[in-house]
Amino acid sequence: MDSAPSPRNHSESGMQVCVRIIFKGSRFLRNATLLRCPVCGTQPLFVSLNRVKSLYDWSTPLDGCSKCGFPYDREVGYFLFAVWSFSYLSSVLIGFAVYLALSVFTGWGFNGKLSFTIGVMFFTGVLFLRHAKAYFIALDHFLDPHEKSAP
Numbered sequence: 512m513d514s515a516p517s518p519r520n521h522s523e524s525g526m527q528v529c530v531r532i533i534f535k536g537s538r539f540l541r542n543a544t545l546l547r548c549p550v551c552g553t554q555p556l557f558v559s560l561n562r563v564k565s566l567y568d569w570s571t572p573l574d575g576c577s578k579c580g581f582p583y584d585r586e587v588g589y590f591l592f593a594v595w596s597f598s599y600l601s602s603v604l605i606g607f608a609v610y611l612a613l614s615v616f617t618g619w620g621f622n623g624k625l626s627f628t629i630g631v632m633f634f635t636g637v638l639f640l641r642h643a644k645a646y647f648i649a650l651d652h653f654l655d656p657h658e659k660s661a662p
């Protein structure tokens with residue numbers, strides 16, 4: 512009796528695929544946390560802190576990786592979702608937590624609590640901007656790998 516070979520005999524098993532995806536995702540997550548290229552993990556996504564002179568320098572990624580050539584900014588408006596989802600959402604969640612903590616642990620009035628909370632939200636929004644973009648680049652490359660086109 513002749514049986515046709517299963518396609519699984521020539522490819523990875525389901526477990527191997529899962530392990531490979533988990534390793535790949537954790538590598539992308541680690542590189543994004545370290546603000547490094549999601550592909551090679553060696554080159555920075557942004558200019559170094561000692562060269563930041565403006566909010567633009569702080570928030571704008573470099574054009575691409577100098578080692579592997581991976582482009583960080585694919586198109587105009589690419590980071591709009593990243594800013595609104597990751598950065599804005601984290602700022603709002605932290606703002607709620609700060610406002611609740613101030614309400615519970617201080618006797619501040621409404622205007623004081625609101626002013627302090629807005630200040631914290633603005634600060635955390637700017638602070639998380641780089642990581643929001645880095646996580647977005649990593650997530651986008653994980654879900655939709657961007658391969659260099661052949662010359």
Ligand SMILES: [Zn+2]
Binds near residue numbers: 552
């Ligand atoms: Zn790279």
